[in-house]
Amino acid sequence: MKLDxxxxxxxxxxxxGAWVLHGQEPLLEQNLVDAFRASWQKQEIERQRYDISSASDWKTVFNALNSLSLFSSQLAIEVHGNIKPDANGLKELKSYxxxxxxxxxxxxxxxxxxxSLKTAFFQVMxxxxxxxxxxxxxxxxxxxxxMAEAQKLGIQLANDAWKWLEQHHEHNLLAAKNSLMRVSDTFSEVDVIQIDHLYSCLQDQSRYTAYDLNDAMLQGNLAQSIKIFQYLLASGEPASLILWxxxxxxxxxxALxxxxxxxxxxGIWKTKISLYQQALRRLNPNAFLSWPALLLRIDASIKGxxxxxxEHLIMQAIAQMCGKRLFPPA
Structure with a gap:
């Protein structure tokens, strides 16, 4: 079954059963994954997460799905990666x-x-x-x-304000959501947000975006990366979205x-391929071994x-992406 x-x-x-989420809209991915996690917590469903780096990792996933702990009656397995199950994995998936x-x-x-959407994996799904x-x-x-994001924030926008917001951010949903958060804080007493409210609030708030942070990290520019990270935090960017x-x-x-x-x-944009290739040449692949564990620590700390x-852990991740140490060795 396909859903939007x-x-x-x-x-x-x-x-x-099994759900697969795929796309390049970070806001939609983050919202859905957060909704699943909140639902599992509410229903007291045990959650486990796995990052797939090779087809053989799927065996661990299916083993986990078929073995509950003594304290759980249901299990949710969250898998991240771009490697699909091989022939044996597909048999396991069908059996599950x-x-x-x-x-x-x-x-x-x-x-x-x-x-990719025509492969056996997606046909099964x-x-x-x-x-x-x-x-x-x-x-x-x-x-x-x-509009659903605005409703969460308790604000309403005039019809022409919606069009202005989308044009201002060139269809970038994540940036538009962050702007809604800023205008909500700035004009909390206004019943209906107009274009003038958006303009006055956002004209000085677009110095850096998360995309600038990505570019700085891929270029290995630690000082600029930390500067952008601190700006994003000060501008109200949620730590969870920076982590994403x-x-x-x-x-x-x-994966590359x-x-x-x-x-x-x-899923790397054609215009960005050279940046990723340059970063790979600069980085020591052995450092990749510690990245999944660091990301899990950051995720846990954000959730309390x-x-x-x-924030300190995210800065460590940024430094590792730049191929540098945040603190000198003792």
């Missing part, structure tokens, strides 16, 4: 979908090209699971998504190291599940 983003949001609580009706396998992948394309190709869809941006590039670099000829298939400082 808004349809998927309505079915989170009842989700079972036929016999396990209580657990959930949530697979989060980057944007897929037309050829379309027929027996749920496939969600994280896209918003039409203006009415983008406005509907942003950092982790996306970390995973793309690890394993598949150097498949940059486009991995640990005692570490999330």
């Amino acid at each position: 983003y808004l349809q998927a949001l309505k079915r989170v609580d009842e989700a079972r 979908l036929q016999h396990n009706e209580q657990n959930l396998l949530l697979i989060v992948m980057p944007k897929q090209d037309a050829g 379309d027929a027996n699971g749920v496939s969600v394309a994280l896209t918003a190709s039409y203006a009415k869809d983008r406005q509907q998504i942003l 941006s950092v982790s996306k590039d970390m995973r793309l670099l690890m 190291f394993e598949q150097p000829q498949n940059a486009l298939q991995l 599940l640990g005692h570490e400082n999330a």
Whole structure:
């Protein structure tokens, strides 16, 4: 079964079997994954996360799905990566979908090209699971998504203000959401936000974006990267979205190291391929081994599940992306 983003949001609580989310809209991915995690916590469903770096990693995933802990009656497995199950993995997937009706396998992948969407994996998911394309190709869809974000913030926009907001951010939903957060804080007493409110609030707030941070990290410019990171925090950018941006590039670099000829298939924009290739030449691949664990620590600290400082950990991740140490060795 295929669902769009808004349809998927309505079915989170009842989700079972296997779901795959794929696309290049960070706001949609973050919202859906957060909705799933909140639902699992509410239902007291045990959650595990795995990052796929090779086809053999899928064996660990299916082993986990078929073995509950003593304290759990249901399990949610969250998988991140762009490597699909091989022939043996597809057999395991089909068996799981036929016999396990209580657990959930949530697979989060980057944007897929037309050829990838026709592979056996997606055919199985379309027929027996749920496939969600994280896209918003039409203006009415983008406005509907942003209207839901505005409703969460308790604000309303005039009709022409919506058009101005989308044009200002060139259809970038994540940047538009951040602007809604700023205008909500600045004009909390205004009943209906007009273009003038947006303009006065945003004209001085567009110095850096998360994309600037990505470019600075890929170029190995640690000083600029930290400067942009601190600006984003001061501008109200949620730490969870900064983490999403950092982790996306970390995973793309690890995947590109394993598949150097498949940059486009991995979801890297054509204009950015040279940046990623330069970063790979600069970085020591051995450093990649510690990245998944660091990302998990950051994720836990943002959610208040640990005692570490999330901002300090994100700066460590930024430094590692730049191929440098944040602090000199003792």
